[in-house]
Amino acid sequence: MHAGLAALGLLFLLFPGCRDQSKDVTVYTSVDQVFAEPILKDFARDGRTAPRSAFDTEETKSTGVLNRIIAESAHPQADVFWSGDPMRALVLVQKGLAEPYISPNAASIPAEYKANDGSWTGFGARARVVLVNTDKVPAARTPRSVKDLINPAFKGQIAIANPLYGTTTMHVAALSRAWGDAETRAFFADLRKNDVRVASSNGEVRRLVASGEIAFGLVDTDDAHEALAEKAHVTMVFPDQDGMGTLVVPTAVVLIKNGPHSARGRELIDFLLTPQVEKALGERAAHMPLRKELHVDGVPDLGGVRAMKVDYAELASEITRLEPWLRQWAGL
């Protein structure tokens, strides 16, 4: 009797569930779950099954879905990788793990935000901005450039996220391409001299600025919007508008080579690249649409922002070169 009950219980525990998962498309994404999940659920609205998703975020400090895809590369489990930035997408491209796919919906995406061969395609973008606490910094002294971070007047009052991870790494690579090695290293040495606070994530920088613990710091536009939505006393500055411009970070999709359901993966990519999704990403996550014809209330149009001229593929190589030095800089 007891043994029978125990066996039944065990069967129940091990029962995989009713849903046939053999045809489900699988997506790995490093876009914040709070934004990505509702959009992925929308995919299921037209009679399709919702994708099976694995989420990650730079804040979790996990090794990330990118490394999971690399670890799984012998037997890929994901069909699509939806990256929060083009760098991770390009790492996969460089490792030969991406299957080129030119989605018909990508036609209206500007050429600088996608690969010609369709190995990655960008859409809804963030930008690297300076979040300023208006209580601590008078309007006249509001920083206008990334270089204001090394202004001794703000010593101990500035923060960046750990440059080893996420969009901050990409930002360092972009600065290195724009300024060259020597100037970048000098800038980072000056950041140390200026007692920069190295936070665990951009979200943490946002919290530091919003709470007034520091005067300003580098974050992504979605973090800045979050602070603005919370009615914190902050303002968002697109840096270097009269110089090299602001780094734009589009999200990017990649079709995984030899993924289990490539056809459905393509379907998902087509869906993600629709203007409706780009708009939804703007509304939900304050991502700026790359399509010039799209406008989202409360989100700056990309057309009005002077963007840094960067070749994302070059940045991906630059990151690999810079990482040992960055690790040293971070004391790890």
Next chain:
Amino acid sequence: MGRAVGTRPSSLEQRAVLAAAAAVAALTVVWPLGALVHGALFGAASADELIPARTWTLFARSVALALGVLVGTLLLGVPAGVALARARRGALRAALCLHLLPLALPPSFLALGAAQLVGPGSAFSSVLLSKLLYGPAGFVFVMSIALAPVVSAMTWVGLASLDPSLEEAARLVASRPLVLAKVLLPASAPFIALALVLVFSLTLSELAVPSLLRVDVYSAAVFARLGGFRASPREALLVSLPIVAVSFVLLALAHRLFARVAGDLVLRRESGAGTPLGPLLMAHAAVAAVLGLTPLVALVARGAGSFSAAVPWLGASVWNGLRAAIVTALAATAIGVPLGHAVARGLRWARVVDACLLVGFFAPAVLLALGVVQAWNGGLTTLAYQSFLILPIGLVGRYGALAVRTFAVSTRGVAEAYEDAAELSGHGYLARLVRITVPLQWRALLAAFGLVLTFCLRDVETSILYYPPGGEPLTVRLFTLEANGSPGVVCALASMHVLATALALAVPVWLVRRGQ
């Protein structure tokens, strides 16, 4: 009665059972870590492979912080454990048990709770408190609260297993506090020492709390070699070696203390009968409970208005986590019983298997998880990798050692003659295990199950890397939602997690009480 160590004949039946348990350890620890080592040795070479001098400084700093946490957990945990062992009334003991609750949450949520309390805009907001929280002091404080329950639970078990005559003899010549300090606690030292090894290891591998509280620690150096764009498992493995080495040294020290655990726990009366809980002890236990509960209360308070908004975000994550934890706890207990028994009875190769499982526990979780992906994704095991079973597989590798250790300690305290008598009556190994060893140690069995269940329910660092898409446990969901998610919703989900864990743990506790 002499105890035959190491030369007791083992039957074919025992060898078969132990081989099965060893196979589980091999599949969940040796194979994944082996796959990682193989990939690291034969993969592409990378620069900067030696541990640079700066990381040794970081290591020393991390060890110092971990020692601080040891002191903190001792100060909080030992008196609370004594109070738990002394409390005679059910209601009082239940109230004291609340102090154990923080163990049910990933420590990062205690850090978040503490930040809710002293952060800007909170009731106790102050620059000084904020500075203290975001620094080494805050790290030691949060980790001490998070891990003190490990020490209190083991102190409780240690005191409960002492022969009451020990205390009675001492009471004739010394005052109650002196008896506690000079007789009872030193006699429970083996249990407390094991707790401290766990605390030290968990502190050294903790990553989320130090990164949230902006404290530089060594585990970040391991992660930096895996979490960046240029992942290098080889470097990560190399950098992990000091963590594993220090943990094993501590364990060896604890082992020496464990050699003292002997005799017959089965026939002992419950100790401490008639010794009331002194007011000082009571007050300290109350402080420990309040300290542990305050961040949780802060979480619940913050999430109070968002419970309905949080429900749609739950998905199947509660069931995913609970199911994985129960299956893991069952599997870990199933291997923990024969292995723990064999370790305690001195079977050499059972000790080798035990050591393998300990490597799984001591090594940074991210390494084991990455190994699970490399080993299990492909060939015959792909089906398991794609199913929810992959969660228990990795978790058994991570926490299986806890079940083995718990049962080994318990077996050491049970006279071998019970099994000998059964063997001479013609009973084979399995019959002795099922009919004698397990019934005599049913509390240890439930303790092993409960311990593994708790650690699985709070796990995030292992499962986050390889959970099946769409099958994430609540802790992982909490973590991924924490980025840019509404703080109210996240706090509400964390509160639900505490509730679900408390309910899940109530079952083994209820069974123990029913058995008593």
Next chain:
Amino acid sequence: MKAVDLAAVSVREGERQLLDDVSFSMAPGESLAVAGPSGAGKSTLLRVVAGLRVPASGRVHLRNVLVNDAGRVLVPARRRGLAMVFQDLALWPHFSVRGNLAFALEASGMPSAERDRRVEETLDRVGLAGFGTREVLSLSGGERQRAALARALVTKPDLLLLDEPLSSADALIKRAMLTLIRDLLSERNTSAIIVTHDASEARALSKRLLCLEAGCVVADDTIEALTKKPPTPFLGAFLG
């Protein structure tokens, strides 16, 4: 036929020699008392005979069957047809008195009706009739001694090993138990090895005494002969 025959048996534990070249034999129905200072190897000797300890070298025969040969176990403990009363009695506390005896018989494959009959008969024989349902932990010291003896005898073993079975019993219980053990052994012509620290116990249960010192047999003779001319100071003190 020899009930027990040990030839050049040695047991080591690390650097320690627990038994060194021990040889002796016993006839069926014979009782042998084993004495020696603490740590001399008395319990180890019992465990070797029982099959709970593997000797490093030497041979062990039980009823002319080779059971141990040079470190190999040819017949495991559970198939040696012997029983043992342990120093701490080792009654299984999670079984009742009857449960202890029934579990001891379970592996024999005996039909349950016969098993029940044998249990009741044995309990009756040791003076525990009516105690079958009692919890082991609720028994007095003397009752526990009887229950342990009943559990050992219920399987009707050819050889009974007693490891200081009465060391914790008071004088009254000891006297009653010694009579009971002697009667039970003679009823079934059961061989017995009795490890003891008490000369009166040895005299009551056996005519022959084997003395171990530092793992070696230093004497093996009748108690009477050894009392007259003790070969070692220990035996002189032991036999008074």
